[in-house]
Amino acid sequence: MAEVVFFLAAIGALAGAIGTVALRNPFYSVLALVCHLLSLAALFLLLRAEFVAAAQVIVYVGAVMVLYVFVVAYVGGGADPITTAGRPGLRWASALFAGALFVELSIAILGTGLTALGGEGSGWFEGYGTPAEIGRLLLTDFLLAFEVASILLLVAAVGAVILARRRTGLEDPREISVGDLMRTGSRDQLTGGEAGSMIEVEGPPGR
Amino acid sequence: MSIEWYLIVSALVFCVGAGGILVRRNPLVILLCLELMLNAGNLALVAFARAHGNQDGQIFALIVMVVAACEVAVGLGLIVAIYRRRLPIDVDELRELQG
Numbered sequence: 001m002a003e004v005v006f007f008l009a010a011i012g013a014l015a016g017a018i019g020t021v022a023l024r025n026p027f028y029s030v031l032a033l034v035c036h037l038l039s040l041a042a043l044f045l046l047l048r049a050e051f052v053a054a055a056q057v058i059v060y061v062g063a064v065m066v067l068y069v070f071v072v073a074y075v076g077g078g079a080d081p082i083t084t085a086g087r088p089g090l091r092w093a094s095a096l097f098a099g100a101l102f103v104e105l106s107i108a109i110l111g112t113g114l115t116a117l118g119g120e121g122s123g124w125f126e127g128y129g130t131p132a133e134i135g136r137l138l139l140t141d142f143l144l145a146f147e148v149a150s151i152l153l154l155v156a157a158v159g160a161v162i163l164a165r166r167r168t169g170l171e172d173p174r175e176i177s178v179g180d181l182m183r184t185g186s187r188d189q190l191t192g193g194e195a196g197s198m199i200e201v202e203g204p205p206g207r
Numbered sequence: 208m209s210i211e212w213y214l215i216v217s218a219l220v221f222c223v224g225a226g227g228i229l230v231r232r233n234p235l236v237i238l239l240c241l242e243l244m245l246n247a248g249n250l251a252l253v254a255f256a257r258a259h260g261n262q263d264g265q266i267f268a269l270i271v272m273v274v275a276a277c278e279v280a281v282g283l284g285l286i287v288a289i290y291r292r293r294l295p296i297d298v299d300e301l302r303e304l305q306g
Contacts, residue, residue, distance in 0.1 A: 006208045010216045017220045017243050021227030026235045033239050036220075040246055043213065047257045049265050052249075059272055064242075064279050071283045072235060075290045091230055098226030105218035109211060114258075125260075133262055134269070142266050149273040156277030163284035166291070 006046055012039030030068045037061050051134040213254035221247035232297050234289075238282045245275045 016036025020029045037060045044053035127133050138146045224243030231237055249268040256264025289296060 002208055006212065010212075013216060014219055014223070017223040020236070020239050020243060021223055021230065026233055026239075029236050029239050033242060036243070037246065040250060043216070043250060044253055046208065047213065047253050049253045049256070049268070052253060052265050052268050055269060055272060056249075059276060060242075064276055067279065067283060068235070068239070071286060075235070075286060075296060094226050094229035097229060098222040101225055102218055102222040105221070106215065109214045109218065128260075129262060129265060134265060137262055137266055138269075141263075145266070145270055149270055152277050153273060156280045160280040160284035163281065164287040164291075 002046060005042065009039045009042035009046070012036070013043065026072050027069070030065060030072060033068075034061055034065050037065070047129075049129045051129060051131045054131075210254050210258045214251055217247045217251040217254065220244075220250070232299055234282070234286055234296060234298055234301075237298065238279060238286075241278065241282075242275060245271055 013036050016032045016034075016039060019032030020036060023029045023032060037056060041053040041056045041061075044056060221244050224240045224247060227240035227243065228237055231240065249271055252264040252268045252271070256262060256268075286296065289301065294301060
């Protein structure tokens with residue numbers, strides 16, 4: 001039974017990976033990556049990593065991929081050619097490089113002297129990979145990594161907001177920033193000088 | 208299933224992701240291929256954790272997930288900034304770092 005589930009999940013993961021690379025529309029690439037991540041979660045369950053599988057589904061498929069879908073919809077991901085038109089040899093060189101890398105990794109894996117690789121894995125005990133065990137490890141042995149990860153997430157969130165915000169002082173008049181709206185006079189410029197339109201925020205002067 | 212099978216799948220996914228980064232020009236798809244490579248690394252980490260029978264590799268995989276989420280947030284913010292400036296969404300065209 002485990003073999004059937006493994007091969008189904010492995011084929012799903014590989015098909016998703018190849019689809020991510022080969023599909024021309026970025027939106028379909030995101031959907032292929034979702035398929036890949038779900039198959040990978042099944043593989044994690046086979047390896048008895050229950051909490052990692054749940055985090056994979058919730059964090060990746062639930063949150064990160066939604067972020068991708070929103071950005072693809074915002075940027076307008078039209079179909080683009082796979083590789084540069086002027087350099088068709090680049091595609092074959094890339095495929096050759098990927099194949100050489102796989103051969104090298106396979107030699108490293110199959111020719112290794114690690115005795116643990118031959119079997120099913122050792123030392124499984126009750127509660128291996130459960131949220132309770134992972135939480136205990138995160139709050140005892142790996143507390144520093146846990147705290148540093150939280151600081152890293154905070155820095156990345158602030159950095160993403162700063163990178164993606166609308167900047168003031170752009171040359172393009174179509175870029176409207178909050179700072180321009182706050183400045184006096186720019187409201188008339190925006191609405192073409194018509195008082196009483198929807199952009200009025202203060203309300204009637206009598207209030 | 209032997210642990211080697213998981214490692215072979217991990218190596219295959221990693222190579223597909225590396226080839227995709229070299230082939231594709233859209234930075235969105237390049238970020239997706241980076242996700243592929245990070246997930247291949249995660250699979251190898253969890254497989255090694257299973258082989259050795261302790262859970263340190265799973266903690267490592269969780270931290271890698273956190274780093275990947277940060278990388279996605281910053282990368283997508285960069286892509287949105289590029290789009291706002293009406294620059295082409297194409298890594299071959301984006302050669303100059305000055306704004």
